[in-house]
Amino acid sequence: MITLNNISKNFGSFKALKNIDLEVRDGEFLALLGPSGSGKTTLLRIIAGLAFPDAGNVAFNGDDVTNLKVADRKVGFVFQHYALFKHMSVADNVGFGLSVRARAMRPSKAAIRARADELLDLVQLGGLGGRYPAQLSGGQRQRVALARALAVEPQLLLLDEPFGALDAKVRKELRRWLRQLHEQMGLTSIFVTHDQEEALELADRVVVMDHGVIEQIGTPGEVYMLPGSRFVSGFVGDTNSLPVTVSRGAVKFHDRPIALDTGSIADGPALLDFRPHDVEIANEQPGCLPLVVTGAYRRGGYWRVEGTVGGISQVIEVDLDAANPAPEPGQRLALRIRRGRLFTTDGVQA
Amino acid sequence: MGLTLAWLSLIVLIPLSTVFIRAAGLGVSEFIEVGFSSRAIAAYKVSFGTALAAALVNAVFGMVVAWVFVRYEFPGKRIFDALIDLPFALPTAVAGIALTAIYAGNGWVGQFLEPLGIKVAYNPIGITIALIFIGLPFIVRSVEPVLADLSAEVEEAALSLGATPVQVFVRIILPSILPALLTGFALALARGVGEYGSVIFIAGNMPFKSEIAPLLIVTQLEQYSYAGATAIAVVMLLISFAMLLFINLAQAWSRRRVDA
């Protein structure tokens, strides 16, 4: 188990991380998700021992490793741009970690080579050990980087934007493959990403970060369905956000009542967030949102409809079942919001 | 296109070829007599020996300088950075008299070295120092961009795999910058072998001891011995070409895998 306790890190006057507490369970696949500048990569580097916190400590299985160098932490790190050694063959890259061990602990050259070949088979690059990194495709380089990190038998695998430099198709394939590999090996793994789709698809749990703090920790389902803050709601998945007012248990948008449970939110201005697919067409009736269609296109099994509500300035997107006739520009639709979440204007959940 | 070739031929190619044509006209025995006289051989040894020594010193310290300027921040960095190029911009004669003033027996530094039995000026050591001055920017400016391109990630990757800092340098950094280092080394060496202005003041120019080959060419010309000057020039050019060819091959070998 990895335990982070009250970690803070500043770069000059910039506060990269503020009092981070986090526990990573054995064998889990954890995603650190956030926009650039959220501190996710810094946090990963602190776990690796490539950066050191200004305050707080890091423990692996109860042992304090805060002051331990990266070489002594037994972590495998896969870098965003792979950081392969260009002047070494693929097999030498993979065997590097074994070949730099002190003589007493270093396996023979043949054993290192055998281990490298074994790992290259594991990452489906068998037979390519004699190539040089420049002769490989992006996806292949990524897998070499992974094999190299696994060669030292780390107790923890850390991946920084593992798919960031790949094109969309390769990215999708590699994602599925990595998920399988994780299930096969059961190695505790943490990866950093700014792509919410990637985090939701791959991870057992997602840590959503922004401005150096953790906004929410939860399973992909929890983070998507029950966003803990306005930020999470907006960052994870598509979201519409409407300025509303709450008074005496009723939600109003432009003086029009919206049928929704207000929960415990105080009276006053608030934000109403709802996903595009959390609406349905209703007959004109109290509690509905009137939408003027500006455009629509087919997206798989549904219509993605763009339109305005309450005047031209407020644009929203909703998904309607493809069984409906194609919405025409100018058409008026009455929408009922099936599921929405209210936040105070400073982003805290009601 | 035509203009380019014509002008290139007129200024560079035809004049240079005259050296070889004149040398060919000398006849073998005369060529060997003047081109490989004991004085000429001594001069080649001085020229190539000091150029090699200076290039080696520069390879080590130039690498340190390049490393420091790529990796660290310190006050006055921009000024020092511009200073690295001074040997490109300072006329060689100016460098020559300044170095002599520093290292002569009564000079700024020389007066402290002489009591210790170290004679720098009028000695191959002095020539080497002048060539260190001339050659430094070649190494630094060749290595710098490659070091800058070498991402910190690569070093971190090696560290995360358990390598010690020494292993990182020997197994990761050095092989990566080796082609560039060889380029800089070759440039510094070629320049050092042919260097004249900065050397003649500090060298003392004693035949068989501190006389460089380019000076011997000038001496021959002053004695109206065009044949001698030509033969020495041809021998110098041939040795230089051979050395550069060797370094180019070594470079191609070390670069082949990186750029494969």
Added chain:
Amino acid sequence: MTIRSTHTTASIGLTVVALAFLGIFVALPLVTVFVEALSKGIAPYFSALVDPDAVSAIKLTLTVAAIAVPLNIVFGIAAAWAIAKFDFPGKSILITFIDLPFSVSPVVAGLVYMLLFGMQGWFGPWLREHDFQIIFAVPGIVLATVFVTFPFVARELIPLMQEQGRDDEEAALSLGASGFQTFLRVTLPNIRWGLLYGVLLCNARAMGEFGAVSVVSGHLRGLTNTMPLHVEILYNEYNFVAAFAVASLLALLALVTLVLKSILEWRLGYAHRSAGH
């Protein structure tokens, strides 16, 4: 934290070594020039500079640069243009030939013109019959200077023009511009900073060249003495203050060159640096 403190020790140590090396081998000679030049005070310094021989050396150096630099600009642009915008066999050999003067000793550069135009040279007798002097005269000095400064502009422009490709020019031509208009309004603005950079280095070398010029000049005071040659003569006459005074002007030229070079590098982007002179 132990790791970070050792890191700092190593970095401070290396920085000290690098700066000490630069200080001793590069900065110290520069400082020496000015200290020696002013060692007897201001008056001898300036009297050395207004000496008629010094003045004529300064004039000659400026004249030679004023001829050699424009010649190399024209050639450099033409060569870079030909290499970057057209495909032809033997291109890489041509580039190698352009670089040749960098790998030839300046003394050999002087020698080749002696062999062509000197008394015992191929054209020597003919030139003497027609009362036309190249060696031990200004034309020889200009020729030797053009030779040693030959590659500066071209090698600066070749990568720049190659990188820019032909798209801009083709766009201009397709819009009805003439070839000359295209060059003046599209090509030239694109390469102006690189051109300036090459000219700067070319000029510094042209004014400072010693070896090649020394061979062909004949060292005639007041007639064929450039500034660097004048420095040598004064130094060999043990007139150190005067030698360093003239040298200090050349050192100032070098400093101005370095400042302008830094500014241009900043304009061209940090990545732009050439290692080949």
